[in-house]
Amino acid sequence: MEEKKKKKRREDSGYIFNRKYEPLIYLLPFAIGLLIFTIYPIINVVIMSFKNGYRLSGSYNGIGIENYTYVLTNKYFLSAIKNTFIYVFTVVPIATILSILIANLLNQKIKGISFFHTAYFLPMVTSAIAVGISWRYMFNKKFGVINWLLGLIGIGPIDFLGATAGVAPYNMLTVIIFGIWNMMPFTIILLLSGLQNIDPMYYTAAKVDGASSSTIFRRITVPLLAPTIFLTVVVNMISAFKVYNDVIPFWAGKAGALGTNLYTMVYWIKETFYSKLRLGQAAAASIVLFIIILFFTMIQKYIQKKTDY
Amino acid sequence: MQVKIDHLTKKFDDVVAVSDFTMQFDDGKLVALLGPSGCGKSTMLNMLSGILPVSEGKIYFDEDDVTNMPPQDRGVGLVFQNYALYPHMTVLENIAFPLEIKKVDKKEREEKAKEMAKLVHVDQLLDRKPKELSGGQQQRVAIARALIKKPRLLLLDEPLSNLDARLRLEMREEIRRIQLETGVTTIFVTHDQEEAMSISDKIVLMKDGYLQQEDGPQELYDDPANLFVANFLGNPPINNLTGYIKDGYFVLEDDSGRIKVNNENAKENQQVVLGIRAESALIGTKEDHDLEAIFDQQYTMGKEELAFLKIGNQQIRIYLSSDYKFQKGDIVYLKFRSKGVYLFDKESGVRI
Numbered sequence: 272m273e274e275k276k277k278k279k280r281r282e283d284s285g286y287i288f289n290r291k292y293e294p295l296i297y298l299l300p301f302a303i304g305l306l307i308f309t310i311y312p313i314i315n316v317v318i319m320s321f322k323n324g325y326r327l328s329g330s331y332n333g334i335g336i337e338n339y340t341y342v343l344t345n346k347y348f349l350s351a352i353k354n355t356f357i358y359v360f361t362v363v364p365i366a367t368i369l370s371i372l373i374a375n376l377l378n379q380k381i382k383g384i385s386f387f388h389t390a391y392f393l394p395m396v397t398s399a400i401a402v403g404i405s406w407r408y409m410f411n412k413k414f415g416v417i418n419w420l421l422g423l424i425g426i427g428p429i430d431f432l433g434a435t436a437g438v439a440p441y442n443m444l445t446v447i448i449f450g451i452w453n454m455m456p457f458t459i460i461l462l463l464s465g466l467q468n469i470d471p472m473y474y475t476a477a478k479v480d481g482a483s484s485s486t487i488f489r490r491i492t493v494p495l496l497a498p499t500i501f502l503t504v505v506v507n508m509i510s511a512f513k514v515y516n517d518v519i520p521f522w523a524g525k526a527g528a529l530g531t532n533l534y535t536m537v538y539w540i541k542e543t544f545y546s547k548l549r550l551g552q553a554a555a556a557s558i559v560l561f562i563i564i565l566f567f568t569m570i571q572k573y574i575q576k577k578t579d580y
Numbered sequence: 581m582q583v584k585i586d587h588l589t590k591k592f593d594d595v596v597a598v599s600d601f602t603m604q605f606d607d608g609k610l611v612a613l614l615g616p617s618g619c620g621k622s623t624m625l626n627m628l629s630g631i632l633p634v635s636e637g638k639i640y641f642d643e644d645d646v647t648n649m650p651p652q653d654r655g656v657g658l659v660f661q662n663y664a665l666y667p668h669m670t671v672l673e674n675i676a677f678p679l680e681i682k683k684v685d686k687k688e689r690e691e692k693a694k695e696m697a698k699l700v701h702v703d704q705l706l707d708r709k710p711k712e713l714s715g716g717q718q719q720r721v722a723i724a725r726a727l728i729k730k731p732r733l734l735l736l737d738e739p740l741s742n743l744d745a746r747l748r749l750e751m752r753e754e755i756r757r758i759q760l761e762t763g764v765t766t767i768f769v770t771h772d773q774e775e776a777m778s779i780s781d782k783i784v785l786m787k788d789g790y791l792q793q794e795d796g797p798q799e800l801y802d803d804p805a806n807l808f809v810a811n812f813l814g815n816p817p818i819n820n821l822t823g824y825i826k827d828g829y830f831v832l833e834d835d836s837g838r839i840k841v842n843n844e845n846a847k848e849n850q851q852v853v854l855g856i857r858a859e860s861a862l863i864g865t866k867e868d869h870d871l872e873a874i875f876d877q878q879y880t881m882g883k884e885e886l887a888f889l890k891i892g893n894q895q896i897r898i899y900l901s902s903d904y905k906f907q908k909g910d911i912v913y914l915k916f917r918s919k920g921v922y923l924f925d926k927e928s929g930v931r932i
Contacts, residue, residue: 472660479630
């Protein structure tokens with residue numbers, strides 16, 4: 272009898288062990304990957320940003336906040352922050368608004384709509400760099416199709432890609448236009464699926480009451496689409512803060528016509544890291560970027576919570 | 581407002597949903613469009629509201645021909661089956677929205693919305709969002725929203741089907757109360773005969789796009805035009821005994837019994853169905869009875885018992901007072917009242 276009880280207790284404890292630790296074993300493969308490839312690099316960047324050192328040799332000398340004071344007083348990094356902000360706060364709103372309008376049009380029952388679906392989604396499956404190179408020709412001051420079109424309505428020619436007398440006023444515009452074009456397909460896909468989730472009953476109800484299509488769009492479509500709009504704004508803003516790809520094709524890998532006028536944060540970090548091998552400073556700049564993105568994401572989450580219904 | 585429908589037909593490609601309907605809805609009445617699913621009752625409602633275009637025929641609101649008029653000009657209030665309350669607006673905004681569309685000044689429309697909310701008893705919930713309301717409350721808000729622009733005609737699509745049994749009872753009385761209080765001509769769609777019977781002034785019974793019968797609930801129950809109407813109305817459903825006519829008698833199909841029928845229209849050897857309401861079959865005596873039946877089983881329904889009996893190879897359900905105690909296999913002598921017993925042609929279902 273006593274023996275049986277003991278045996279049972281042993282079985283019980285085995286059962287509890289399984290219940291407690293078995294799930295952990297299943298999670299382990301993924302957790303290890305996450306630790307090595309995500310958590311460790313993040314921690315390493317944080318540590319690196321407080322160390323002074325130039326090489327990957329591991330022979331750092333000194334620990335402190337010198338890297339931060341350096342990047343936050345560096346003329347080029349400050350202009351990179353400025354450029355990034357200009358980019359984010361023009362590209363994201365304009366791309367979002369245009370995407371809402373286009374998604375709404377694509378949501379109509381029109382003949383040949385699938386052609387437009389494909390046409391608008393095409394940029395998503397093309398390489399930004401490859402397409403960017405053809406954009407480079409389109410932006411050309413003398414031969415570009417954009418200036419030709421602008422010429423037809425009496426504007427220009429605009430020197431999108433060049434610089435005169437040490438200033439390049441239109442370089443930023445070029446990147447912004449390209450950025451909007453790049454951002455829209457993904458945004459349209461998300462918004463379109465959001466639109467298709469809206470019960471058509473609401474439109475019928477409003478129509479029976481005599482609502483015009485602009486009233487329906489403003490008072491019903493947009494509010495019901497708001498959760499999806501917020502999602503796209505958050506995702507797009509995060510990716511826009513990390514802008515790098517959009518600068519590369521136009522000036523053969525340089526940051527603007529003057530070589531330094533279009534630094535973005537990621538561009539500066541990349542250059543500091545790879546070209547100058549100033550790992551500590553690059554790490555500190557990365558942390559600054561991370562904090563900025565985190566800040567804006569938190570704000571958006573707060574707003575999103577308030578508009579939830 | 582009086583609604584007149586003149587030879588109304590709706591076709592979806594080859595399918596005829598509503599076929600050659602001619603009828604009239606009287607001013608200030610509550611009318612039920614009743615029928616099994618797929619009978620065309622919702623199609624009919626959508627044509628009245630203007631959501632669906634008409635294939636043939638005309639619709640008149642009083643003297644106005646509204647057949648090709650867009651929904652917003654018809655002055656109809658529509659309550660959807662799942663209410664279609666705008667989830668991002670509060671109750672007040674939802675009710676006021678039709679006036680907002682009409683660009684009524686904000687103060688005025690909120691005042692009117694509050695009035696409407698009071699009428700349907702949701703004036704305590706004005707700041708809530710639809711998802712914070714129960715099904716019954718959502719229904720009330722939907723009705724208030726439909727009524728706020730003072731429609732000439734109120735249309736309700738399956739207004740009670742999304743509610744649980746208790747709320748259904750409560751809401752159907754509420755709909756009746758609101759309709760009587762406002763006096764608005766109301767048409768509602770339902771597949772539930774009990775719902776239609778209990779609150780409407782008139783029932784329009786449809787099947788496969790055709791009008792079966794239109795009349796007051798009691799008239800429809802007491803005087804069905806055909807077998808479908810008799811079968812559709814009433815719970816428990818009417819009993820059907822099949823047989824034929826011989827020498828002025830209705831004879832069961834297996835010749836196990838016969839009843840004298842006083843019906844001049846019944847032809848000799850005509851195949852017929854005898855419809856008997858459960859409450860029209862009484863217990864008789866051996867000396868005075870119409871049919872003999874064998875007791876099978878019984879169910880308690882609260883105030884009375886529902887007994888299942890066998891007549892030849894057919895079955896019949898009757899109400900049984902609890903005074904009677906029968907055992908399975910006992911012989912029961914049935915005596916039929918004249919009311920609630922009908923003869924139908926077996927083939928066409930038409931009342932004889």
